[in-house]
Amino acid sequence: MVAVPAELNVKWKGKTISFSVTDDSTVGDVREEVERHTKVAIDKQKYSPKVLPVDDLNKPLCEIKFFGQRKKPTLNVIMIGTPEPELQAALAAAQQPKPKNTMKKQTRNRTEDKQQSKSASFIKFETKLSDISTLINQIENEMNANTNASVKKDTAQKKRLGWTERLTQAQLKLDALCLPPESEISAEERTTLRKLRKQVVLHAEKLIVAIE
Known part of the structure; x- marks a missing residue:
């Protein structure tokens, strides 16, 4: 199995949020990092493709086919969500x-x-x-x-x-x-x-x- 990408690019409202992930990173880790940058609550984030299940936050990225079997060093996903204050x-x-x-x-x-x-x-x-x-x-x-x-x-x-x-x-x-x-x-x-x-x-x- 190929290791998860070193960098994940999350596209949101015309912006790109980039951060590093490791084999030990979980779905929850990614969603928390995205929340920190966007103020969009973890359970209000919608992703395309649907590779970050909100009902399995402890799941390691390396166990998700989209991440674990990817050969490129980076991956792109789109996040839909409105900041909690708005x-x-x-x-x-x-x-x-x-x-x-x-x-x-x-x-x-x-x-x-x-x-x-x-x-x-x-x-x-x-x-x-x-x-x-x-x-x-x-x-x-x-x-x-x-x-x-x-x-x-x-x-x-x-x-x-x-x-x-x-x-x-x-x-x-x-x-x-x-x-x-x-x-x-x-x-x-x-x-x-x-x-x-x-x-x-x-x-x-x-x-x-x-x-x-």
Whole structure:
């Protein structure tokens, strides 16, 4: 059996976190190191490929095929997760009542004006983000529809696994969705897109927490 890699690269939110591992390193060691760098709780980290099982933290990396049979000195994985402070803030904000909109017509007019002034790159990014958001909303609707449904335990478990898998895939798409270059959009548009993407990411994280 080939030894585990000397270096593990964890890609997260456009960043790469690199650190050394040894034959004695465990799944828990890796998750703790990632938590130290990202503030994402150990049990909230989602990996692609799924090679770091959260239910087996004491398992040595050398016993996992992905690590133990790798010949290259480095390995790359993608981690999906929201830092605990951001997640708590999002959950708190979601619980606050939304203010009533008493100026719908004026708001609609302002929205139409903004739509006309958006750059092509902004609209393209916004459309892709909207598609991902739609998928997440569909999953949320399914979850809500099954809240009080009388189903067998194994069936419910399969549904939860399916939702988690689809949400993870949505998060991977979000992670791969790069902002347009500064030459194509204004600073204001860039800030707006960051906020929109963050809202969608937190929405997905909130649903994953609800499933767990």
